[in-house]
Amino acid sequence: MELTDAAAALESLGNETRLKLFRTLVRAGPGGLAVGELRERLQIPGSTLSHHVSHLISAGLLAQAREGRVLRCTARFATMQSLIAYLTEECCAEMDGGDC
Helix, strand or coil: CHHHHHHHHHHHCCCCCCCHHHHHHCCCCCEEEEEEHHHHHHCHHHHHHHHHHHHHHHHHCCCEEECCCEEEEEHHHHHHHHHHHHHHHHCCCCCCCCCC
16 A cells, blocks of 8 residues: 555545444445445435545445445455555564564
């Protein structure tokens, strides 16, 4: 992951609603959730949900797919893992021995 990608992901997750949305989808697992289910769980209007989903998609943290009449959102676990790896890859690198 590059610095600009990490910054975009962190900026996106810096919003309370988007962080709650992302965590809800992480908890749901690889099958994700339908947009209607997300709206009910988060108790936010559809237009607000759409705005936040778009932001997370742009940051590479969510994917969305149509399944017939259902629009399903899923967390992009590979991106999440890349972000975590980016944040921790040089942990304690300047300490003697390099271990925290």
